Amino acid sequence: MSRSVVLGPVAVLLVCVLVGCDGGVEGVAGSSGVRDPYFPKAGNGGYDVTHYGLTLDYEPRTRRLVGKAEIRARAEKDLSAFNLDLKGMDVRSVEVGGEPARFNRSGDHELTVRPREDLGGGDSFVAVVRYEGVPEVVTDPDGSEEGWLPTEDGALGLGEPTGSMAWFPGNHHPGDKASYDIVVDVPEGLEVVSVGELREKTVDGGRAVFDWRVSEPVASYVVTVAVGEFEVRRSVAGRLPVYVAVDPEEAEAGAEVLDRIPEVMEWAQDNFGPYPFSSTGAIVEREDDAGYALETQNRPVFPGAPGVELLVHELVHQWYGNSVTPKSWRDMWLNEGFATYAEWLWDEDHGGDSVQDVFDALYEGDYFEEEAESDGVWAFPPARPPDAARISDSPVYERGAMVLHKVRRTVGDEVFFDILRGWAAGRRHGNADTDDFTAFVEKAAPDEDFSGIWDDWLYGEGRPRSP
Known part of the structure; x- marks a missing residue:
């Protein structure tokens, strides 16, 4: 049985919005946030940025920053709107494809852009945002400060985990890496240091302009601009x-x-x-x-x-963090555990304690002078920090490095260093998570059983019963 249905004007309007009155499919708005487990509103869905062109004019005396961000991206689906992360700052205009675009601000850092025409899935596009203001200092959940930090002689831009949104609009999540051109205009006599290579420095009329470029992919949290003497x-x-x-x-x-x-x-x-x-x-x-x-x-x-x-x-x-970048902030031990283990290896190779000595001291509680620090190593599993405030705590660093040493003791030095080099090479300029790493290790040594390491050291609660 079928019934004929007569739609009222409101229902007709709704249908037009959802499916298009011409019978086609209209674009949808890209999501605000990529649902990171610790920073769910960081980053944005629906597009992938390939390049940022940032032009910044900074006056240290007033701390005022005037910026233009040219964002080259690819739509991953049909989009009627998309979001950029930008905290504070006054947005003066937005263009998409050379045409003025509507925009509005919402929440703590959402800049929603509505192009004049919908973007088709797979289409490349260029968005240009002009903005200005006094950038904010961002306080992390752990109490540390980032963003655009004023210094006695200039400023310092630091981004981990979300501070870069304080000084330029973008898709600020480590899962979206891009190349950068960063041009900064400052008073003559100051230097500007950034990522990549300095292409040119010019001085004219009491101002100095520095042109930096990095061609390899960069996660926005490891982009910096340092202005000063x-x-x-x-x-x-x-x-x-x-x-x-x-x-x-x-x-x-x-x-x-x-x-x-x-x-x-x-x-x-x-x-x-x-x-x-x-x-x-x-x-x-x-x-x-x-x-x-x-x-x-x-x-x-x-x-x-x-x-x-x-x-x-x-x-x-x-190597570990900047080239091989975590897919989410849950996977920080893949950054910090590796870098901490590198410290131990350096000491081992340069007349200091062996890595095994460090491992034993941590396990026995003799590594740190304070008992609370020793106990803190076992506060939570390195692959499961309890919240955003804990992603830089000792389990992520020291216990993460202990996981690597357990792998080394299981497979031997030759295979272990092959794993370190192979992981860096195979994931070069990409993103990875903990499951990717454990699968990589298991493939590199298929005859070994790593379940005890993963269960007790990587994901287990408290200090494992045996070292």
């Missing part, structure tokens, strides 16, 4: 350009360690395979300019002159 040193590590920028107050203290970058890079390539990027280096700010070091791509940021172990940690992140 720096002593710049250029050298090479083999054939790899080394660009180091040091605040003059830290130049003397940092010289000895920073001169070891070529040595560290040679050691790291021996252990982890070819370096995945086209330059390296470091940015050393004053101690009070940031509360932590960060593995910003190509040249990590340090608050004050680093020790050699910290230098090793942040440079090895270029």
Whole structure:
């Protein structure tokens, strides 16, 4: 049995919105957030960014930033609207495909863009956002600060995990990596240091313009811009350009360690395979300019002159974290466990404690001076931080590294270092999660049983019953 139905005007309008009055399928709005387990509103669905062109004009005296972001992307489905992450700042205009687009702001950081014409799935498009204001400092769930941090002589942009949205609009989740052009205009006398390579510096009319480019994919949380007074040193590590920028107050203290970058890079390539990027280096700010070091791509940021172990940690992140990037913030141990293990390997190879000695001291509670720190290693499984405030806690670092050592003891050194190099090579410039890594290890050593390591050390609660 069938019935004829007469639709009222409201119902007709609804049908037109959903399926199109011409019988075609209309685009839908891309999602706000990619449902990351710890930062569900970070990132956006429906499109993939391939390139950011950022043009920034910064005045340190007033802390005012004027920006233009040219975002090249590909629609992953038919889109009538899409979202960008931008916290604070005043948006002056948005264009898509050279045509003015409607936009509105909602929530803490959502910029919703409605192009004049729907975007078809698979179509490439260019969105241009013009914006200005005083960028915000973002406080993480763990209490640390990121975003656009004002310094005594300029500013420092730090992004982990969500701070980059404070100074440019984008798809701010590690699952969407892109190349970058970053052009920054500042008062003459200041330097600007960023990711990639410096293409050009021009000075005119009391202003200096720095043009940086990184061609390899970058997750937005490891993009940086550092504005200030720096002593710049250029050298090479083999054939790899080394660009180091040091605040003059830290130049003397940092010289000895920073001169070891070529040595560290040679050691790291021996252990982890070819370096995945086209330059390296470091940015050393004053101690009070940031509360932590960060593995910003190509040249990590340090608050004050680093020790050699910290230098090793942040440079090895270029392989594990920057090139092989986590699919979600739940997988942070794939960054920090690997970089922490690299510190232990460096010490083992340079006359310090063996990795086994460090592992035993952690297991017995003798590694840290404070009992609370020793107990903290077992607070939760490294692959399951309880919330966003804990993704940088000790289990992610030390216990994550202990997981790797358990793998090493199971398979032996030859296979283990093949795993480290193969993981970095096979996932180069991509994203991966914990399941990807455990599957990779099992494939590399198919005759071994890793279930106890995964169950007790990677996912298990508390201290395993035996080391």
